[in-house]
Amino acid sequence: MGNRKAAFAGCILTLLAGSGFASNANLQLKKSSLKNAVNDDWAILGAPTLSATGMPTSSTICMDTSNVSIGTSPQAGLTFNSTASNLQLSRSLNLGLGLDGLQLYGITVGANASFASSTKNTDYTYNYTYLYTYSTKASLTTVYGNDNLSTSGKKALASSEAAFFQTCGDSFVSNLDAGAVIAVNVSITFKTKEQANEFNGSVSAGVSLVSIVPTLKMAGSKITKDAVIAISALQNGGTPENLNDIFGKDPNTGSYNVSACSVDTPAACQALVDSIIAYSSTLGSQVKNDSGMIVNNLFYFNPVLTSYSSVGVTVPAPKPLSTAAVTAQNEVFDELNLSKSRIEFLNHYKGDSLPIQPDLNSYINSQTKTLNARIDYINSKAVNCFNAQAETCPAIVTQMKSTFNNSKTTYNFDAVKYGQLNSAWYYILGGNLTYLVPVSFVNVYSTYTTDKNTTNKTAQGYTATENGVSYINQFVIPYKGLLGANRTYKCLPTTGDNKLADSRTFACNDGLTNFNMQFTKVVNPL
Known part of the structure; x- marks a missing residue:
């Protein structure tokens, strides 16, 4: 045929x-x-x-x-x-x-x-x-x-x-x-x-x-x-x-x-x-x-x-795959889908016209290469998970995890920095919701609003460390006043603010006005 x-x-x-x-x-x-x-x-x-x-x-x-x-x-x-x-x-x-x-x-x-x-x-x-x-x-x-x-x-x-x-x-x-x-x-x-x-x-x-x-x-x-x-x-x-x-x-x-x-x-x-x-x-x-x-x-x-x-062929009847084999197959899919999702996020992030700083640009380039290498490795090793060798899939997945965990270069994905990149803060000022999305790993942010009016304005966060735990202790954010003048607010934690919470209260001052504003940590919207 x-x-x-x-x-x-x-x-x-x-x-x-x-x-x-x-x-x-x-x-x-x-x-x-x-x-x-x-x-x-x-x-x-x-x-x-x-x-x-x-x-x-x-x-x-x-x-x-x-x-x-x-x-x-x-x-x-x-x-x-x-x-x-x-x-x-x-x-x-x-x-x-x-x-x-x-x-x-x-x-x-x-x-x-x-x-x-x-x-x-x-x-x-x-x-x-x-x-x-x-x-x-x-x-x-x-x-x-x-x-x-x-x-x-x-x-x-x-x-x-x-x-x-x-x-x-x-x-x-x-x-x-x-x-x-x-x-x-x-x-x-x-x-x-x-x-x-x-x-x-x-x-x-x-x-x-x-x-x-x-x-x-x-x-x-x-x-x-x-x-x-x-x-x-x-x-x-x-x-x-x-x-x-x-x-x-x-x-x-x-x-x-x-x-x-x-x-x-x-x-x-x-x-x-x-x-x-x-x-x-x-x-x-x-x-x-x-x-x-x-x-x-x-x-x-x-x-x-x-x-x-x-x-009538003299061979045993088909048997379902063991639970271990099915679980391993799903782990293969999960790892593939996770790597592809991360690549998509990094590609969109770099293509969003943000004022990305050199350290973040380098991270995106290197980690995209790493993720593609992980996908290629999985594709080359996982074929037997889906043919007559499917019962060997748990061993294949174990080898795959070991290779990724022990790699210092080719497959070594920096998940900690990815977590930093995939998080953001937002606040509401003048009735407008504004996100602070990372453009550097040293707490440099870009503003992002869906109306684009204040997008790509640089903001800065400052951190402090207490008992080995790092937290934001100051935001410096841009703002355009009613008459179009560019202003800058310095925002410090208020008394009673929980510095480790995802929802923080800061006192903001531009030299003329002083008010409290809530900053909330969320998944990066980009």
């Missing part, structure tokens, strides 16, 4: 400008590794799998696949009428049945995993993902007993049960959907976490693709002018190169053109969405013609797994 490679096209739509991208996965298969066994086309009839994860164990086909059938009456399955669930996306892109396949990007390879990773919500981005599938059923006819096995499967079984398990897993793909899949993602990315939180819940996750742009327009009051709207699309099966034409390709540069749009002027966004929806109606002709199903254009997805033991 032949599979059409995925086409991944997208464009960033902003108020001012943007850029487009497209890619095709160049994949190679090697023996035994999950990273090399999993690619966009791994789900074929007879593929060896581990039932606990729904992922392949190798690229060796252990079943006799001489008797397969493919239906001749394809039809639409999932449509663009509502957003897709994570499970629907994972099944349609062959990213695992027994776990959240969206987590596997980096551990697996291919355009499918890359696209799925981009659909995960973050502290800064909300995603609305849609699927359109057009397919028929494909199935593998089995007998009963070891005659079900291919030559490779029989050879592995003759060696030992353990050898069979390592190569063939405990189950195989017995049924699939065969046809084409289009996945579309509409994302909204904000400059700060505060802006993203304000938008949260403004648009229902169930809104249809055709309605997403006007719905965003209606929520325009919750979207700042520097928010970025991105629309990307992926096609597997059919003739996916045709999808790229919708986004427009410059024949001279080979790059994809971008249409500018904003929430206030969404015509370009809506035109792109309308084009994608209209294009989806052509999938039928891409997978079937007057002669029947176009086998070479079919993409196989949504695999159904059957255990070898249930069709």
Whole structure:
């Protein structure tokens, strides 16, 4: 059975400008590794799998696949009428049945995993993902007993049960959907976490693709002018190169053109969405013609797994993973997600036009490099957590933790300074809420307000140490008076102030006025 490679096209739509991208996965298969066994086309009839994860164990086909059938009456399955669930996306892109396949990007390879990773919500981005599938059923006819096995499967079984398990897993793909899949993602990315939180819940996750742009327009009051709207699309099966034409390709540069749009002027966004929806109606002709199903254009997805033991192969029935293995898998995901979240925060922080001081700039550069190194290390070591070696995952995680804890350079992440950077103070002066966000590790701050009126004004904090505990004992903050004059307040703790509390009371004086003001420590809003 032949599979059409995925086409991944997208464009960033902003108020001012943007850029487009497209890619095709160049994949190679090697023996035994999950990273090399999993690619966009791994789900074929007879593929060896581990039932606990729904992922392949190798690229060796252990079943006799001489008797397969493919239906001749394809039809639409999932449509663009509502957003897709994570499970629907994972099944349609062959990213695992027994776990959240969206987590596997980096551990697996291919355009499918890359696209799925981009659909995960973050502290800064909300995603609305849609699927359109057009397919028929494909199935593998089995007998009963070891005659079900291919030559490779029989050879592995003759060696030992353990050898069979390592190569063939405990189950195989017995049924699939065969046809084409289009996945579309509409994302909204904000400059700060505060802006993203304000938008949260403004648009229902169930809104249809055709309605997403006007719905965003209606929520325009919750979207700042520097928010970025991105629309990307992926096609597997059919003739996916045709999808790229919708986004427009410059024949001279080979790059994809971008249409500018904003929430206030969404015509370009809506035109792109309308084009994608209209294009989806052509999938039928891409997978079937007057002669029947176009086998070479079919993409196989949504695999159904059957255990070898249930069709009479003399091997044990599948067993669930141990609690220790599942816990270790989750630790892998947690560490990956934490590192990615920290990188996103550092990148946004550096890109927010703050007056960042040299010490903080150096920290951001070095720690971003460290976090990327940690992600690369996890991806290189954790592949066996999700194949037939999954029970070794606790040992893999132990090694991973040891490597990180003992590293003095490459993997040594400075979590203490990160904690300092990820905290801020706020106060209310003249009815305006103002944050003090760190721009140095020596208590230099920048003011930040959502109206930008006092953003990027430098403030200073001074610390004292008592019994080995450091605390703020003075703030010097800028303020613009009613007539526009720039003023500076020096703020000292009041009598009775709890110097170790997150909510502090300071007496502030600019030489003319004197008043008490509360400073509250919070998570950095940027």
